[in-house]
Amino acid sequence: MKKPFSTKVSFSKKPSFYQSKIKFGLLALTLFTSGCAYTNKHHTHWSYKGDHGPKYWGSMNSDYTACEKGVNQSPIDLADLIEAELPPLGLAYKLGGNEVINNGHTVQVNYLSGSNLSVRGQIFELKQFHFHAPSENHVNGQAYPLEAHLVHADKDGNLAVVAVLFEEGEENPTIKSIWESMPEKAGEKNKLQPTISADDILPSHQDYYRYNGSLTTPPCTEGVTWLVMKQPLSVSKQQIKQFESLLEHPNNRPVQPINARPVLK
Numbered sequence: 454m455k456k457p458f459s460t461k462v463s464f465s466k467k468p469s470f471y472q473s474k475i476k477f478g479l480l481a482l483t484l485f486t487s488g489c490a491y492t493n494k495h496h497t498h499w500s501y502k503g504d505h506g507p508k509y510w511g512s513m514n515s516d517y518t519a520c521e522k523g524v525n526q527s528p529i530d531l532a533d534l535i536e537a538e539l540p541p542l543g544l545a546y547k548l549g550g551n552e553v554i555n556n557g558h559t560v561q562v563n564y565l566s567g568s569n570l571s572v573r574g575q576i577f578e579l580k581q582f583h584f585h586a587p588s589e590n591h592v593n594g595q596a597y598p599l600e601a602h603l604v605h606a607d608k609d610g611n612l613a614v615v616a617v618l619f620e621e622g623e624e625n626p627t628i629k630s631i632w633e634s635m636p637e638k639a640g641e642k643n644k645l646q647p648t649i650s651a652d653d654i655l656p657s658h659q660d661y662y663r664y665n666g667s668l669t670t671p672p673c674t675e676g677v678t679w680l681v682m683k684q685p686l687s688v689s690k691q692q693i694k695q696f697e698s699l700l701e702h703p704n705n706r707p708v709q710p711i712n713a714r715p716v717l718k
């Protein structure tokens with residue numbers, strides 16, 4: 454597995470803090486760059502139903518305890534929103550989606566380096582985006598048929614996810630080109646020709662909700678900045694069906710308790 458970003462950090466001052474950041478970064482890399490949770494026998498097999506489903510993630514591996522014990526877990530139902538002056542997202546995406554992977558849990562588009570998001574002065578690089586059907590996050594109690602997660606990491610391994618919700622309607626041309634390259638079998642990948650831009654799966658209005666959450670898959674690591682776009686995009690019924698029949702199962706973790714977290718709008 455190729456390291457997509459540097460983990461050069463000085464350990465001289467606060468070793469445990471930085472080491473935990475690095476561990477987090479490496480866990481995230483494992484999960485986000487290769488899909489090896491499915492294919493690598495050293496990882497615990499987890500799934501979305503039955504004995505290996507979300508209810509049991511926290512007890513199946515000591516690295517997954519946050520799935521059960523965490524108090525800032527994702528996804529959530531974004532409700533009781535707090536009015537805030539959220540600054541515009543600093544999105545500077547280039548063409549870069551060049552590979553589509555079916556890892557058995559999702560369909561993921563890997564991204565070339567050089568596309569950035571800036572939030573509160575922090576720069577995150579886009580690593581990949583992938584899909585969940587139905588949506589993982591809900592808004593005011595409502596689920597959507599599809600959700601995209603654009604996963605970004607900063608140089609220390611901190612993560613920020615931009616979530617885009619899709620509602621049923623017109624066919625989506627970007628989804629069309631991704632779905633055309635979706636590998637049918639788990640563990641396979643295909644080249645995306647031509648390369649696509651993540652800008653093409655963002656809504657035109659980029660107002661968003663913000664909350665602090667976690668990875669929605671094991672190890673459910675917390676400290677993830679969630680930026681959920683308010684405006685949904687459209688996807689056709691046929692496109693939703695295509696994704697569902699490829700994965701053969703829903704791939705959404707149920708919503709988690711909000712606990713003491715503010716959700717800003």
Ligand SMILES: [Zn+2]
Nearest residue numbers: 583585602669
């Ligand atoms: Zn996701």
